[in-house]
Amino acid sequence: MRGTDLLARAASVAVTLVVVSIFTFLLLRVLPGDPALLILGAESPGDTLAEMRRELGTDRPLLVQYGAWVASVARGELGISIRHKRPVLDLIAERLPVTLSLSVLALLVALAIGLPLGVVAAARRGTVADYGALVFSQLGQAIPSFWLGIMLIFAFALKLRWLPTGGYEPWSDDPAEALRSLAMPSLALGVVLAAQIARMQRSSMLDVMREDFVRTARAKGLPESRVVYWHTLRNALVPTVTVVGLQVGSVLGGAIIVEQIFALPGLGRLVLFAVVNRDWPLIQGLVFFLAALTVVLNLLVDLSYAWLDPRTRRA
Amino acid sequence: MTVVAQGGRLGRGAVASLVAVALISVIALVGMVYTPHDPAAVEIGKRLKAPTAEHPLGTDQFGRDILSRLMRGASIAMTVAGLSVAISVSVGVAIGALAGYVRGWLDEGAMRAMDGLLAFPALLLAITVVAALGPGHRNAAIAIGIVGIPVFARLTRSVVLVLASREFVTAVEAQGAGPAYVLGRHILPNAMGPVIVQASLAVGRAIVAEASLSYLGLGTQPPLPSWGKMLQEAQGYLSLAPWMAVVPGVAVAVTVLAFNLLGDALRDLLDPRLR
Numbered sequence: 001m002r003g004t005d006l007l008a009r010a011a012s013v014a015v016t017l018v019v020v021s022i023f024t025f026l027l028l029r030v031l032p033g034d035p036a037l038l039i040l041g042a043e044s045p046g047d048t049l050a051e052m053r054r055e056l057g058t059d060r061p062l063l064v065q066y067g068a069w070v071a072s073v074a075r076g077e078l079g080i081s082i083r084h085k086r087p088v089l090d091l092i093a094e095r096l097p098v099t100l101s102l103s104v105l106a107l108l109v110a111l112a113i114g115l116p117l118g119v120v121a122a123a124r125r126g127t128v129a130d131y132g133a134l135v136f137s138q139l140g141q142a143i144p145s146f147w148l149g150i151m152l153i154f155a156f157a158l159k160l161r162w163l164p165t166g167g168y169e170p171w172s173d174d175p176a177e178a179l180r181s182l183a184m185p186s187l188a189l190g191v192v193l194a195a196q197i198a199r200m201q202r203s204s205m206l207d208v209m210r211e212d213f214v215r216t217a218r219a220k221g222l223p224e225s226r227v228v229y230w231h232t233l234r235n236a237l238v239p240t241v242t243v244v245g246l247q248v249g250s251v252l253g254g255a256i257i258v259e260q261i262f263a264l265p266g267l268g269r270l271v272l273f274a275v276v277n278r279d280w281p282l283i284q285g286l287v288f289f290l291a292a293l294t295v296v297l298n299l300l301v302d303l304s305y306a307w308l309d310p311r312t313r314r315a
Numbered sequence: 316m317t318v319v320a321q322g323g324r325l326g327r328g329a330v331a332s333l334v335a336v337a338l339i340s341v342i343a344l345v346g347m348v349y350t351p352h353d354p355a356a357v358e359i360g361k362r363l364k365a366p367t368a369e370h371p372l373g374t375d376q377f378g379r380d381i382l383s384r385l386m387r388g389a390s391i392a393m394t395v396a397g398l399s400v401a402i403s404v405s406v407g408v409a410i411g412a413l414a415g416y417v418r419g420w421l422d423e424g425a426m427r428a429m430d431g432l433l434a435f436p437a438l439l440l441a442i443t444v445v446a447a448l449g450p451g452h453r454n455a456a457i458a459i460g461i462v463g464i465p466v467f468a469r470l471t472r473s474v475v476l477v478l479a480s481r482e483f484v485t486a487v488e489a490q491g492a493g494p495a496y497v498l499g500r501h502i503l504p505n506a507m508g509p510v511i512v513q514a515s516l517a518v519g520r521a522i523v524a525e526a527s528l529s530y531l532g533l534g535t536q537p538p539l540p541s542w543g544k545m546l547q548e549a550q551g552y553l554s555l556a557p558w559m560a561v562v563p564g565v566a567v568a569v570t571v572l573a574f575n576l577l578g579d580a581l582r583d584l585l586d587p588r589l590r
Contacts (some may be wrong), residue, residue: 020430028447142572144523146530147546147564154553154560253436257527261550271439272531275446287443291435298434 024288035280078285088285096233098266108189120203140195148187149261185262198241204236245301249294322475335573343393346386354383354537363556373558378445384540396521397455398487409465415475429465437462455534459524474506508585515578519571
């Protein structure tokens, strides 16, 4: 990717972030409901309500509120949680490692299952292996992660007693325990993505196999395995990486529910805590943080194309 | 996909998905007016009973009939899914059609707004909207509908962009037809194929989203039964009554699978880009 392209891409990311900040801000203000009233309850006296509105800043004009919020975000602050009485950013920093570990492991699980399935299905098109991969990808996309999670708990925690039913052990305390506590959650979260990866990898392998350079490779007399694994696989990865990139948001969103099932103290649990306790500054900060994280991760995926497929470097 | 045979005749997969969707719709419709037992009737003496002739799918922790709850849950899941997809389609198609046909700053602004909406993880956006509106299955439908808008806006825009430059459209415009007439009479009817395909897939996503919100306690509220809430309750009784967790999970998976396969079959049939 050339400098000007990079600049244009960065500019569009900046515009998206501004739009995201406006949506995050408006979502909790334009929709009916007075946060102060929701936090304190309908019976609270008028002066307490007024004080809460002043604390939240909701007594000021919308534009002033937005300006103040953007200014604080620019300073690297996301406000103070009402219930925790602590900076939102500190709360996020404490829980981010859990959510990131879960998401990264889920992605690894997805790639470890999805890529080989897609490759084998394409290389042995029309065989039992291909049909099996098709069934897996259809079922994987239909089974909700939270049901899979519950079934995994039933099998591996309650019946076989191999893994804990939930909870989290920090990596710094005991890496082996951390891995054990994240095994079922990352499988539950990763299977949907694995199904999508398998499907995309199969169809893009089949597309690439029709290209001239693959025919040339075959005509040179290269063994079929080298044609499939060396010439086709790498070139077929680009559309799959796009799918992975588009699913960054759904992995982070899915983490919310998977963290709930397995009682993992990550950002998802924090989101739910904030919603249930009507902690407005915390909701706002978390939603903006997660959306911005999604946008930045998508940018990184876009940049990885250039490394995978040199032809896109000048696109 | 291989679900449809050549020559416009429906393949086995397509027929199976159609039959499944029809069957689920019938169960949902019947569930609105008739269930074998009252889905909310508590009978503590019969709690956590394994399947019997009287309760074919067993009972839950309050002795409520799981089959009845499953049927009423189907009505609610399908209502929420239908309502939310209707919101996504109507708003999304309108935005996409205007953006793609009028172009200019309207297009630019609308697409930046859609990019912004797409930046939010879907479930997070739904949770946030429900947080602002308050929990319940109607608000869940609105939230899920809003989440789906950008998909239909982008899709419609891309199809309209292609159609607007075709000769038959230029011909109608040269005859002096107004933009509303050209868009409504000539462009949109030709753009419906991909929208219908996407709508079928969106129903599957909405079913999962409703179950997710209800699992988290933000969607359908008691005493109304919901597949997601049933799963959440079942988690507490996994060793005592595993059937409680199996039944609603299968219901969600089969419904989503049916609508996904239907979407694939419709894609082969309706999407001109694949011909």
